Amino acid sequence: MKHIPFLIAITGTLLFCLYNLFSGAYQNKAVSPSWRADSVPPSAQSCKTCHEKYVDRFQGAPHSRTLLSGTDPLVLSRFGDKSYANEHEKAEFRVHGGRLHYHHSNYPEPVQVDWVFGSGSHAMTPVSLISNAQGKDQLVQLRTSWYPNNELGPTLGQNTNADSLSGVERIGKLSDHAETMNCFGCHITNIVPTESRLTEDTVQPSVSCDRCHPGSVKHLQSQESGNESHGQWGLDWSKMTAMESVNRCGGCHRRADEMNPEDLTTQETDLPRLASVGLTLSPCFHPEARPGSAEYLTCTTCHDPHAPASKIALDYVQTCRKCHSENSPVSVTCSNKPDSNDCLDCHMPKVEVAPHLKFTDHWIRVRND
Structure with a gap:
């Protein structure tokens, strides 16, 4: 009889776990990408001495261009002076001072394109950054994207009539700072320690070697010192x-x-x-x-x-x-x-x-x- 309370407790725990499992409580495991390295990872070119064939092939891989600046020549060539319109709105990209800007019929002034997400294999989506009350960046995913048929069209999930929206969301989906950091986290190799601004000085764009092979800094140091082991990778x-x-x-x-x-x-x-x-x-x-x-x-x-x-x-x-x-x-x-x-x-x-x-x-x- 003395074991009954223990059995009841175990049974209750199992039932609780099963309930949560089948009710979906354990299904929403948000996985934050590991986008901040202990130290600034080396560039792909630093790995070329020993891994030339991989680095050369990687230059054409989609992961090598998951994030581009609004001043990048590829961005300017694909978006510059192009427009998209439907019965509710007209959007146009223009180049001012070597940087891409977004003009939208439902917004009073053009906005600067700070970055472009996506390799172009499926799409390229421009984004602008605005500061919140705490001075931290928030991402505005603009309503118009580039597609591989070399045409512009609505950004996925943004088909809502802009007239029904207000403020900056008339030109794109607004994310809070935490979500903004996670969005960038999947398109970069590293962000230097910062909790506010995402500039070209703080972001190491696109997915390079260290994202899939963490520990590249120690590996490179070991190689340069002549260590036969070439260092231990953080992921095998x-x-x-x-x-x-x-x-x-x-x-x-x-x-x-x-x-x-x-x-x-x-x-x-x-x-x-x-x-x-x-x-x-x-x-x-x-x-x-x-x-x-x-x-x-x-x-x-x-x-x-x-x-x-x-x-x-x-x-x-x-x-x-x-x-x-x-x-x-x-x-x-x-x-x-x-x-x-x-x-x-x-x-x-x-x-x-x-x-x-x-x-x-x-x-x-x-x-x-």
């Missing part, structure tokens, strides 16, 4: 399970455990944007698989993070056929088109999530549509 990708690897990418590309279960359904039209989430929902995905095993499938199985993504479908089909072939002990062959190379068209089609904007759906599955 070769020892990660499939889920650990995908979640590392998902820190910025989203993780399934950040989301509610009701959002992880085929009816959720936004999921194709979240490749790392879709992959973990796939029957092909084995969370505990380890590098070297036949079941190991992660983002880097198909995508070289140091290079632009291949545009050749057959490159990806060959990866599919490593498992989905007659000789594979891991998976079955396709029953519908066993000799076809149309794997992607059926199981990973491109989905339009907004005008001008398509994403490959990484939730690999048999579809009924």
